[in-house]
Amino acid sequence: MASFAYTAKTSAGAIVTGKFDANDVDNVATFLRNKGLFPMDIKEVSSVKKGNTLKSRKKIASNDFAIFCRQFYTMINAGVSVVGSLDLLRRQTENPRLAQLINDVYDDVQKGNSLSEALNLHSDTLPIILISMIEVGEVSGTLDLVLDRLALHFVKENRIRQKIKTAMMYPMIIGCIAVAVVIFMLAFVVPKFMSMFSSMGTGLPLPTKILLGISHTVTNIWFLIGAASFIAVSIYLFSKFRKSIKGRLIISTIILKTPKVGKNYRKILASRFARALSLLLETGVPLIQALEVVDKVVNNQIVSDGLVKVREEIKRGSNLASPLEGIGIFPVMVTQMISIGEEAGSLDDIVGKVADFYDEELDTSISQLISLIEPVMILVLALVVGFIVISMIMPVFGMYKNLG
The missing domain is CATH 3.10.20 (Ubiquitin-like (UB roll))
Incomplete structure (x- = not known):
């Protein structure tokens, strides 16, 4: 800071x-x-040094923001002042990181800053849409209405994330079990057969040689140290790469071009874009300013680059639908519905319906995607375990054949 x-x-x-x-x-x-x-x-x-800087940089869940906005709305709507509301919220918020943040905001407001200015001091932790919308609510005198809309926004955002996490839970469990089974067999089961294979005095089949080489490598302490170091360095380099502009662009491109996954990712972007834009337009934020906020909410480099061009086109007198279609990311329905909304003069309402539609679409699409991932993971697990079993059985059959 x-x-x-x-x-x-x-x-x-x-x-x-x-x-x-x-x-x-x-x-x-x-x-x-x-x-x-x-x-x-x-x-x-x-x-500017603040005692809670380290804590405030940790992420706070969307559900916590939803509860915060709902409680804030209830107090403001009941006639409690902003300072009084913040004082109550900092005492009763269960999330310690959010409680500390509210406490700092309370102190800043007490010093004479407006609520939006105090929140902006924590822009590295708070969602940009929260700060921008509260500023709009302060200026327009509709802070309670804005907080109510924000609570609904974070509830829907949290619902989508929970759907994705829940849908991915089963494949992750299968994947962890598969890795654990393979490591157990390579580290403890296969070595038991090594002495027997080495004393047979006959040539081992190629699959068995490959399996023994993998088992010997996996149980070697230097390999484990090297693998752990490689994984740690790779994770660090990837995190740095992912935070760079070029890295975000490449990762987004790969995800969007991945079959099935890219289609669902487009729906997630469309839902997030439409919901944020609808929320901003409902409360009277000008379109260009709303698109600047939406840019940060969507958090996708390809969309971000495209929205820069969209804003430039709007400044030249263009509508929203045509340049938005030129980005090539959102499904056709999004731009078509936006075009209808612009012609009818009800853009905020139409965009809100688009967000609701893609929220429902996501539920079905994610379920379909997981139904395809599950059998593939089971098949891969069966092939790996099958290879290990066959590689261990083949020398035994060879030995019986020689005895016969």
Whole structure:
């Protein structure tokens, strides 16, 4: 966290200066644009240390945000002030990381910051849509309505994630069992047969030689150390690669081109895009500003690059549907429904229906995908175990044949 001095221009041409605490220059620029200002110069002037920085960078589940927004909405709707609501929330929130974050926000609001400004200081932890929507609610005087919409948004987001986790649970269990069975057989069962095979005095079949070589390698301590080191380094390098722009682009491209998986991934992106856009438009956020927020919510590099072009086209007078179709990511139904919504003047409502449709589609599609993965994993497990068993039996049959 650092403090930035900025110089910006209002729509009337007046020059505005000030300071703002944020993680980087982009956060400051986003904050200024959301205020209707045009950034001219942003410079870091000092670091800001907070005692909970390490804790606040840990992820908080969507369900926790849903509960937070629902409780916040209930208190604001009942007439409790923002400061009073935050005071109650920090005391009763069960998630310790979220409770600590609310406590910091409470302290910042007590110092004179607005709620959105205090939340923006934790932009590395909080969803961008939460910060942007609350700022809209403060400006428009509809904070309770915004919090109610946000609670529903996070509930649906959490529901999709739980569907994916639940659907993947069975294949993951099968995969872990398969790996455990193979390692057990290679490390404990196959070595029992080694001495018998070596004393036979006859040539071993090729499958048996391969199996013995794999077993000897797996039980070698230096191989285990080398494999563990390789896996650790690979995970570290992949995490760094995944966070880079090029890495995100390559990974997204691979996922989208993978049969079956890519189709479901497109539906997830379509659902997330439509739900976030509908939520923002419902509360009166301008389309271009809404697309900037949606860009961060979708969190996909291909979509992000495409939305930059979409915003440029809209600024030139284009509608939303045509340039959105040019991205080539979303299903055709998304752009068609958006086109209908633009013509009918009910874009927010139509986009909301699109999100609901793809939420239901995802449930069916994920179930179908898992129904294809399960038999494939069982088949692979059967082939591996079968190879091990046959490799151990073949020398025995050869020995009986020689005796005969």
